[in-house]
Amino acid sequence: MKKNTMSNIITISPVTRIEGHAKIMIHLNNKGEVEDARFHVNEFRGFEKFCEGRLVWEMPGITSRICGICPASHLVTSAKAGDDILSIGIPETAEKLRRMLTLAQWIQSHALSFFHLSSPDFLLGFDSNPIERNVFGLLAHDKEFARKGIRLRKFGQEIIEFLGGRKIHTPWAVAGGVREPFTKEERDRLLKWYPEVKETAHLALETIKKIHKRFEKEMPSFGNFHSLYVGLVGKEGEMEYYGGNLRVMDNAGNILADRLEPKEFYNYFGEASESWTYLKFPYYKPHGYPKGIYRVGPLARVNICEFIETPIAEKERKLFKALSPSSEPVNNSFYYHYARLIEMMFAVEKVEELLHDDAILGTHVRSKAEINQSEGVGACEAPRGTLFHHYAVDENGVLKKVNLLIATAQNNMAMNRTVRQIASQFIDAKDVLSGKKIPEGIFNRIEAGIRCYDPCLSCSTHAMGQMPMHVHVFDAAGFLVNEYVR
Amino acid sequence: MNKPKVATVWLGGCSGCHMSFLDLDERLIELAEKIDLVHSPIADVKTFPNNVDVTFVEGAITNDENEEAAHFIRRHSRYVVSFGDCATTGNVTAMRNRYSNDELLNRAYKELADISNSLPNDHTVIATLREQAVPLHHVIHVDAFLHGCPPTPDEIWFAVSELLEGRIPKFKTQFLRYG
Ligand code: SF4
Numbered sequence: 225m226k227k228n229t230m231s232n233i234i235t236i237s238p239v240t241r242i243e244g245h246a247k248i249m250i251h252l253n254n255k256g257e258v259e260d261a262r263f264h265v266n267e268f269r270g271f272e273k274f275c276e277g278r279l280v281w282e283m284p285g286i287t288s289r290i291c292g293i294c295p296a297s298h299l300v301t302s303a304k305a306g307d308d309i310l311s312i313g314i315p316e317t318a319e320k321l322r323r324m325l326t327l328a329q330w331i332q333s334h335a336l337s338f339f340h341l342s343s344p345d346f347l348l349g350f351d352s353n354p355i356e357r358n359v360f361g362l363l364a365h366d367k368e369f370a371r372k373g374i375r376l377r378k379f380g381q382e383i384i385e386f387l388g389g390r391k392i393h394t395p396w397a398v399a400g401g402v403r404e405p406f407t408k409e410e411r412d413r414l415l416k417w418y419p420e421v422k423e424t425a426h427l428a429l430e431t432i433k434k435i436h437k438r439f440e441k442e443m444p445s446f447g448n449f450h451s452l453y454v455g456l457v458g459k460e461g462e463m464e465y466y467g468g469n470l471r472v473m474d475n476a477g478n479i480l481a482d483r484l485e486p487k488e489f490y491n492y493f494g495e496a497s498e499s500w501t502y503l504k505f506p507y508y509k510p511h512g513y514p515k516g517i518y519r520v521g522p523l524a525r526v527n528i529c530e531f532i533e534t535p536i537a538e539k540e541r542k543l544f545k546a547l548s549p550s551s552e553p554v555n556n557s558f559y560y561h562y563a564r565l566i567e568m569m570f571a572v573e574k575v576e577e578l579l580h581d582d583a584i585l586g587t588h589v590r591s592k593a594e595i596n597q598s599e600g601v602g603a604c605e606a607p608r609g610t611l612f613h614h615y616a617v618d619e620n621g622v623l624k625k626v627n628l629l630i631a632t633a634q635n636n637m638a639m640n641r642t643v644r645q646i647a648s649q650f651i652d653a654k655d656v657l658s659g660k661k662i663p664e665g666i667f668n669r670i671e672a673g674i675r676c677y678d679p680c681l682s683c684s685t686h687a688m689g690q691m692p693m694h695v696h697v698f699d700a701a702g703f704l705v706n707e708y709v710r
Numbered sequence: 711m712n713k714p715k716v717a718t719v720w721l722g723g724c725s726g727c728h729m730s731f732l733d734l735d736e737r738l739i740e741l742a743e744k745i746d747l748v749h750s751p752i753a754d755v756k757t758f759p760n761n762v763d764v765t766f767v768e769g770a771i772t773n774d775e776n777e778e779a780a781h782f783i784r785r786h787s788r789y790v791v792s793f794g795d796c797a798t799t800g801n802v803t804a805m806r807n808r809y810s811n812d813e814l815l816n817r818a819y820k821e822l823a824d825i826s827n828s829l830p831n832d833h834t835v836i837a838t839l840r841e842q843a844v845p846l847h848h849v850i851h852v853d854a855f856l857h858g859c860p861p862t863p864d865e866i867w868f869a870v871s872e873l874l875e876g877r878i879p880k881f882k883t884q885f886l887r888y889g
Contacts (some may be wrong), residue, residue, distance in 0.1 A: 393859060
């Protein structure tokens with residue numbers, strides 16, 4: 225093996241414990257240093273084409289099948305695009321119930337991300353045995369902690385079931401409102417359960433703060449870079465999840481654009497496609513591609529809002545803000561986890577508020593109208609970031625065009641940047657050149673970098689789960705000179 | 711005694727079937743005592759092991775890598791279960807079948823990409839779409855079918871319990887529904 229002609233590629237396939245399938249390839253130069261690292265998303269299902277010809281009424285039910293993790297967010301966004309096409313306001317009760325559904329979606333998805341998928345790294349350690357690094361391993365390690373997480377997720381799922389009749393893929397929200405009202409018995413059951421839920425949300429926050437101390441070594445390179453932040457905020461600048469307008473913040477904390485109409489999202493955000501991944505690269509149009517890199521989701525939302533309406537989450541938001549010494553936003557993607565748990569607390573507190581609001585027990589939950597517009601856009605904050613559905617229909621409500629801008633895709637450039645940063649930091653060129661085995665824990669760190677974003681790849685397109693993780697070292701001619709199997 | 715080895719695999723689906731598996735909630739704790747989950751998208755072991763007792767496969771076969779995976783799984787699993795409607799019928803994943811791959815890919819990566827540097831076509835790193843998305847039993851032998859989009863946790867629990875006893879689950883009629 226002539227080292228000076230060596231061109232090395234490392235593959236991690238699949239990336240497990242994220243909600244989707246993907247591969248990571250790391251390209252090393254002839255000095256054994258990381259030259260590039262790419263996050264490849266491997267599947268495609270074609271919703272933007274095959275929904276043509278379907279009815280606007282069916283779209284919430286079809287598009288929720290984009291993703292089994294955040295189906296309720298697709299459901300609500302699709303129903304909102306339908307409201308826009310009918311051009312009607314929906315009843316107050318329906319809006320409050322849709323809001324509760326959206327928050328329940330946050331609770332179940334954020335609980336999944338933290339307890340089931342990420343906490344095995346934190347509690348068992350990045351270098352622990354891969355056989356145990358999962359929710360079953362966590363159960364063996366700390367049954368009570370795992371049980372609490374399981375029950376917190378269940379709380380979110382049960383709200384969805386109470387509202388929509390089933391936990392996954394309910395067709396409950398429709399253009400004009402929702403299909404079924406909510407009952408007092410269901411409300412009372414949730415209120416009784418509530419104290420436990422709040423306690424677990426607290427526990428999660430306390431746990432992540434201890435973790436920050438333990439992972440000081442990892443943190444500086446876990447996706448610590450400048451980017452824009454995008455999300456919805458309410459009228460007063462408060463954190464928003466269902467309505468509101470778009471805000472764009474730069475890495476110094478300046479608000480570059482505010483009160484943008486979500487309906488005109490396509491004027492502000494473009495998408496680029498590349499040959500090596502099925503996941504497109506959204507970018508902020510005024511800055512061009514790839515300079516218009518932006519992040520969405522919990523880190524962005526907690527950064528861009530001026531306050532959170534509920535007291536405990538607001539207190540945490542202030543602590544979060546203090547992590548950045550200046551007026552800069554918190555730029556380190558490791559803090560996605562913290563931001564996610566602040567949002568979890570917000571969602572939990574806000575659900576309680578809604579449960580005490582008698583308006584949710586109203587029975588007028590659906591407005592009816594004909595097709596009044598030939599186009600409609602729906603937007604909401606899905607667990608992973610802002611989600612947009614854009615439909616064009618004919619006079620009968622048959623879909624002619626469909627465009628979906630998905631939360632996870634909007635973090636695509638940031639995920640690629642993060643993988644590269646962690647790989648450069650932790651892969652030791654000397655080891656590579658001497659043919660020493662690269663420790664498994666390093667690959668797990670790279671994957672954990674991706675998990676900060678909690679990407680949902682079934683949403684964004686979608687990879688496969690059986691290939692062993694391989695590290696390939698090729699020479700310049702493409703000859704495999706070395707291979708490690710994890 | 712060794713615990714039975716169970717795997718779950720995610721091919722062309724939305725992960726909703728896996729989420730329904732997680733909706734077993736507290737029953738997961740009981741399950742953890744009865745089985746070894748040896749391979750799954752929610753776990754970290756990258757290789758599909760030998761001699762798996764039961765494998766649940768979510769999703770349709772949409773590309774060349776899914777198909778390869780299916781054959782690999784079959785060779786290494788005593789029982790293979792089609793897990794949910796996508797694996798069983800193609801379901802939503804097969805809704806693309808009335809369009810050609812060119813139509814589908816051009817829509818997503820040309821018309822809807824204002825900077826279209828390329829269609830995703832570097833098949834040295836990413837999978838190649840099949841012309842048609844097909845159910846799992848079109849490419850391998852399947853021992854049992856779980857209906858539903860997704861199957862309910864109760865149905866999953868029943869199937870797992872039966873299979874662990876070495877019986878092919880015979881579903882009551884209320885489980886035999888699509889959607
Ligand atoms: S059967 Fe339904 S829930 Fe399961 S993967 Fe397919 S679309 Fe998702």
